[in-house]
Amino acid sequence: MDRHAIFRADLRDDIEAGIADGVVDPGLKPGDAAIAIIGQLRGIALPMLVEPSGVGYRSARRARSQKAILAGNSSSNRT
Secondary structure: OOHHHHHHHHHHHHHHHHHHHOOOOOOOOHHHHHHHHHHHHHHHHHHHHHOHHHOOHHHHHHHHHHHHHHOOOOHHHOO
């Protein structure tokens, strides 16, 4: 198995464990969710690899955190 398949399988297993523990939506399909998460991670990483000085990750992360808090989705609001 190549490293990409191993990463995808590990992430799928983590999602399945989260579903079993009740902290991940049981409506998710673990394999599909793993593929989506990996795609998002790669999509986030690409601009930094291409132009590291042009990417304002701290600003983007701060804006995302503020949006989540305003929407009531901060980790402190989870049970």
